[in-house]
Amino acid sequence: MRRISLRNGNGNGISFISFSADSVITGRSCSSCDYSKESISVKDKIGVNSSNLDDAVTLFHQMVTMKPLPSVVDFSKLFKTMIKMKHYSAAISLFRQMLKLGIPINNFILSIMINSYCLMCRVDCAFSVLPIYLKNGIPFNAVTFNTLLRGLFSENKVKDAVELFKKLVREKICEPDVVTYATVMNGLSKRGHTQKTLSLLRLMEQGNTEPNIYIYNIVIDALCKDGNLDAAINILNEMKQKDIHPDVLTYNSLIDGLCKLGQWEKVTSLFSEMVNLNIYPDVCIFNTLIDGLCKEGKVEDAEEVMKHMVRKAVEPDIITYNAIMDGYCLRGQVDRAKRIFDIMIDKGIKPNIFSYNILINGYCMTKEVDDAMQLFCEISQKGTKPDVVTYNTILQGLFKVGKIVHARKFFAEMLSAGFIPDFYTHGIVINGYFKNGLVEEALSLFNKLEGKREITDIEFYNVVINGLCNIGKLDEARAIFEKLSLIGLLPNVRTYNKMIHGFCLEGLLDEANDMLRKMVENGYLPNVFTYNALVQGFLRCRKITEMTTFMKEMTGRGFSFDATTTELLVNVLRESPSVLDMILDLHSKIMK
Template identity: 25%
Template structure:
């Protein structure tokens, strides 16, 4: 990952952790089923670099299409027809798109539209802000009248398009209507809508939807519960998250690592170290193997609570369990050490981090810079800042503000303005934000002087 520069090496005084075996196991990023469906044929083609239709006027669109059709040596295939329809639908009304669709069929007898062609019109109809769903039903009826009855893909496109347009309640309405017509959505569409509801509605509304869909044979699965647990945990409602885990188990599902990591993250947000450790013990007792995210979350939570020594203990444990510490692991520990006033100990971890082949990122450097300045180690902080400048790293709001205030209080106003110039040049902060922080600090320092 590269050697440590002499200027960083000069910051280091001690070694805090031993080097792991050279053949440290590799690890993959933590992934979890999110309810995303496999690729579906919605009639969409690759992004067009140029839209041939410059006007939404139907007559102009017909002329453009006729010109394209006559100037093409080979007959337009389904893909080209769909691409042209989608291009026009991007700038027209639903009625004009349907009229354009009919024009293509009339002028091109060889063109045989498929379900994917109608799905283009359906996706467009979902963007119309109409609570009555008139445009959606218009396209669905148009499909049926032409021999294409809605299927699960149709339902999925309608639900996703409505949600992406911000019409979540309408998406629920469409799903229920489709289910009543024996077009019951699959688990992917169902869980997608549950996720959208969790983001925009209270939990009672989400539960009401889940209960109502049970009458159509759709029951919550592990993904459904995970989505709800993630939502309540992020809102710091850990009591409800724990209750959902119990409910999940009663339904016959076994909580996986992602579920426990989510709850652990929630306790970290509340700085509850004991509860974080308890989650680890519970998942191990139930035979769920912790992964890299589990240990990183645990180390972050303990470090945030000031229990750095306990966090270091789990650093050793994760290595023994075959999980190689990454930049998240080390940055969490550095943050904990800086919070306890041991900024030099945090800098020592930087040496160990690079010695083990782990490259520090901007968050790592900003954490150290903030800690050094807070710890009244300005010169060492400036050394680190110099490295950040050399590598073109951005300053975050906290480290920038702390560095500027420390420089101003040390009477180094010119240096503070140089940091301001770099923050603006590197686009670390907006010009206004960076300037206001600097000016407020300068005024405060001048006011404090006798």
């Protein structure tokens, strides 16, 4: 008998990862996942066209009574069709009948069942399918575990996904393929674990599975999102040396990253490189460039790029117009954004909810909340429905102008309209409470949500840590930070940055340095935000020598000062002009 257990020493982990060949998918082994035949007859619960489901069930019952039985491939096709129709629980119920009738199964059917559970957000029950492989002598394959890994990441069970992957490799349960690596790397990178993603690339390079363009694109995109463009370009060069050609997605990530850092000469260079490689910019690339220019406040330049698109026979789409609208809103020019909105309609492009959300956000940013509310009321009249982002934006706008009572009322209206608050909603409310001095209310809501175990995203904890750090409650922030690993969440680079920023605000530079060391030890490289926070801390405390050390490292990695750092530096120079000589000397050494 073969047994696999992914539980850790203290009994934590996924309850259905431990299994043996003696346990099968029965009501006893996974009682919470038991789907009776009644579930098939309840059409409204299934929520799909009943005639399609009835046809599938009728066909199944005909198939199991045929002599001889149809092939296992025929049953596989039926289940696949049901999954396409999103009849997950019905497919599982019929599969259970197959087992009771002793009808042969194969690994494809088992993979479909695992995928069904995962699509129902029941990855715990998906693991209960594994013993059936062992009992029927069906070997595990990469598809089996790739599906489980996707399910774990989709439920934000990052630690369990990482542990499962490690066990597959360590105990050679199944040889990971390129999809396995891509699934884990994509899951980690999307949650800010860039260094771990890069480490997996290095592990992959040492093994039997060669990374392909998709793998490299995941790593490059993660590095670009972290602002680490030097490392991203190094990966690009590694690809080229291995004769792996970059594609339009590669350049899209790089151009997006360079745009965010304002490195327009490198953007131009990459555009030329693309054309030389016969990779012509599509609407996505142009939209990335337009969005980057708009985020930099270069909205007029963005409009010129849109005109260039048209000359190159690349038609602007709604994303193009939305980006330019957003650019004007970010500059506080909501009237110009409204002009683009009207032009878009004249071009025959119907505004979507993103278009409305951008304008509403523009009004909220300029504290014109009444105009935002008026536009909110117009949405339904135009045949569009508000989404949770619409509510979140207005909620944030109300907190921004200090209308706490109105914010609470609007939040209640959101709930009565049937919208379920996401962690962004709760983050906005808690952040609003912090910024308006309602610390007790913020912590009360946080404790309530945490008690219900409704918070499974590190970014929500980042909001709470940031709020506590900004009001000087560093002990409370540190306590939350230190318990993250105990509740199965891994701090990301933003978590460390917020703690470092909090320490620096209070002049606790030794603690900030300790947090930086912990950050690096746990596989996270400091980024532009880390360096700016540290340099600001040293400038506030007039520790110029220490500041120059970080400044040298920062500029050496291609990072720049932000507006706050620049302002603090100017203030220091006014008080101590001699500091300028030190900075100029440092600059000359860096340029050599």
